[in-house]
Amino acid sequence: MLYVNDLSLNIPETTKPRVVIIGGGFGGVNLAKNLSGKDFQIVMFDRQNYNGFWPMLYQVATAGLEPDAIAEPFRKMFDNGEDFHFRLVKITGVNPVTRTITTLIGELQYDYLVIATGTKSNFFGNESIKKFAFPLKRIPDALNLRSQLFQAFEQASLIRDEPLRQSMLNVVIAGAGPTGVELAGALAEMREHVLPGDYRGLDFEKMNIYLVEGNNRVLPLMSPESGSWSQQFLEKKGIIVKLGTRVEDYDGELARLSTGEEIPTQTLIWSAGVTGALIDGVPAESIENGRILVDQFNQVQGLPNIFAIGDIALMKSKKYPKGLPGVAQPAIQQGKHLAGNLARLLRRKPLKPFNYFNKGTLAVIGRNGAVGDLPGKLHLKGFFAWITWLFVHIYYLVGFRNKLVVFSNWIYRFFTYQRSNRLIIRPFVRQEDKAGQEFIRRYQED
Ligand SMILES: Cc1cc2nc3c(=O)[nH]c(=O)nc-3n(C[C@H](O)[C@H](O)[C@H](O)COP(=O)(O)OP(=O)(O)OC[C@H]3O[C@@H](n4cnc5c(N)ncnc54)[C@H](O)[C@@H]3O)c2cc1C
Incomplete structure (x- = not known):
């Protein structure tokens, strides 16, 4: 039996710069795959133990596909990953001053932090x-x-x-x-x-x-x-x-x-509708319309060594004044691009700006x-x-x-x-409401 006090993030000490990635979606996975474990220690956190292929999720909901067919466990994806560490933990906060991320289990220091948490459903306050x-x-x-x-x-x-x-x-x-x-x-x-x-x-x-x-x-x-x-x-x-x-x-x-x-x-x-899955600790001035404002290098405005990629990132440009579309391609391309830029940072070379290639x-x-x-x-x-x-x-x-x-x-x-x-x-429990009529109770996950 495990007690909370027994838990620890168990990330080994390292002399290499530590890249912490929050979220193993399209963005996080493409970043991790393109980072070298020789240069960095790579630590990925996700609240689920798999990468999901969301464009086919509707087929699971309508009985066309089994859920396992559209997901891949991180530990299988990265089983050969050098100095790669996955932890099934939800990140609750970030502290840019101490350069730490917070979880219910403990804290971890980062050299570079990448927020790739995507979005969650937006019910517009209803x-x-x-x-x-x-x-x-x-x-x-x-x-x-x-x-x-x-x-x-x-x-x-x-x-x-x-x-x-x-x-x-x-x-x-x-x-x-x-x-x-x-x-x-x-x-x-x-x-x-x-x-x-x-x-x-x-x-x-x-x-x-x-x-x-x-x-x-x-x-x-x-x-x-x-x-x-x-x-x-x-x-x-x-x-x-x-x-x-x-x-x-x-x-x-x-x-x-x-x-x-x-x-x-x-x-x-x-x-x-959806809205960004924000992390506590990102200052309000770095957030616009529920997404994190980033520059053309995916750096979060005003926060050194913190980057955001994919749906959570709001990268405005002349062509996309409202930011890039919230689809898989910007996340994939930003993940790959940021891996190159982190390697450039390490070698003290100038960063390359991100240019989105719209494949349709x-x-x-x-x-x-x-x-x-x-x-x-x-x-x-x-x-x-x-x-x-x-x-x-x-x-x-x-x-x-x-x-x-x-x-x-x-x-x-x-x-x-x-x-x-x-x-x-997942049968739903039927309950009686105050008027004595039945309704379906469902379980809401945030
Ligand atoms: C049903 C559906 C259908 C879609 N269809 C298409 C399509 O046909 N074509 C297309 O291009 N795009 C489609 N999209 C959009 C596409 O999936 C997203 O644009 C893409 O997933 C964004 O990638 P991302 O890496 O930013 O975020 P995601 O892929 O959403 O990954 C975010 C990850 O972060 C993790 N996470 C979030 N918060 C925390 C936390 N606090 N701690 C730890 N982990 C956390 C999540 O568990 C998740 O694994 C669809 C999306 C959905 C939901």
């Missing part, structure tokens, strides 16, 4: 939505959502009360960015090909999938061409798209929209349907974009086993339409 909605940011979220969807169908098949059954069958997705659109497409596919066979007593003509977006088009960060093509594709699949509309409140039973409309639903999926954006909407905005104002849509999405994502997925599992899953699903991972493994 506690009720935070309590009852289903976000999709991490693997536990995807398993929660998958369990909720199938539990709602199971319950619907037990219920005689028509309005209550309808609320089990209604799914509302808040936010029509890539995650919302991908989820909507996958749910429509499931409604057409999987659910009627599984639940023969239920009429899935009555299952409504709403996609609610505050902007006046779907995929607001992509081109208008991609947005309107995607909307048509989704509407053909029977998705009810509501533009210029926000989900303003949700009490676990009723989603209230900014138009005044109320949709009874047991499942509100929240993909309407892809979003998948369903079988044979995807859109892509490529450099040079090129737009892809339909089957060709879909095939491109599949290969690009297999290419970037970490681990040979994962590539094989995902690829064979896709082939199997393409021919059979099956979504095999339909287990409810």
Whole structure:
């Protein structure tokens, strides 16, 4: 049995400069992979023991993939890493004066600190939505959502009360960015090909999938061409798209929209916004819009030897006055680039500014349907974009086993339409509210 007093970060003493990386996402991992253990001691902290491939998370939530297929444990990724140390610990604070990071277990000094903590869901201060909605940011979220969807169908098949059954069958997705659109497409596919066979007593003509977006088009960060093509594709699949509309409140039973409309639903999926996963101790003047302001070398403004990369970093430039987009490529490229700059720092050479190379954006909407905005104002849509999405994502997925599992899953699903991972493994506890009515209680992780 371990007692808290027995715990220690157990990082060996070193004569080399110590680089501490908080977060092993796209940014942190690409930094660590490109740093040399001969030059630095590399210490990576993460609150989970794996690197997740979030672009495929919606497939876990909709029973298409097993969670292990989209993640790779850090200890496996870096099993040959020279002077590399991973610790499964959440970082609670940073002290730039003493050059230490704080955890519940203890403190550690750094020579260079890299904050690569990404983002967390933003509920815009609405506690009720935070309590009852289903976000999709991490693997536990995807398993929660998958369990909720199938539990709602199971319950619907037990219920005689028509309005209550309808609320089990209604799914509302808040936010029509890539995650919302991908989820909507996958749910429509499931409604057409999987659910009627599984639940023969239920009429899935009555299952409504709403996609609610505050902007006046779907995929607001992509081109208008991609947005309107995607909307048509989704509407053909029977998705009810509501533009210029926000989900303003949700009490676990009723989603209230900014138009005044109320949709009874047991499942509100929240993909309407994110904000930086900040660490205490970063001064307020270095933070803007929930992200950490960095210069063109990813140095945090006003904090020597502290860097931020990826989604948490706000790097403004002439071309990107509001900062780089919160997608995987800036994080990957900044991670690699910073590794080069840290090596330059060590050799007292001048740092090189970061230049983002936009490789384009892809979003998948369903079988044979995807859109892509490529450099040079090129737009892809339909089957060709879909095939491109599949290969690009297999290419970037970490681990040979994962590539094989995902690829064979896709082939199997393409021919059979099956979504095999339909287990409810995180059943939700039903409780009575004050009015004596039942509602679903869920567990919120921050
Ligand atoms: C569902 C979903 C779908 C997406 N789809 C796409 C897509 O199709 N294409 C695309 O380009 N981008 C997509 N993105 C965005 C992309 O995943 C992010 O831009 C990218 O992950 C950013 O990388 P990062 O390294 O900054 O952060 P992340 O990859 O989020 O990694 C941050 C890491 O920090 C850890 N962490 C956070 N706080 C702490 C702490 N206090 N202590 C210790 N560890 C901590 C987290 O556990 C995590 O491992 C998607 C994101 C999501 C959530």
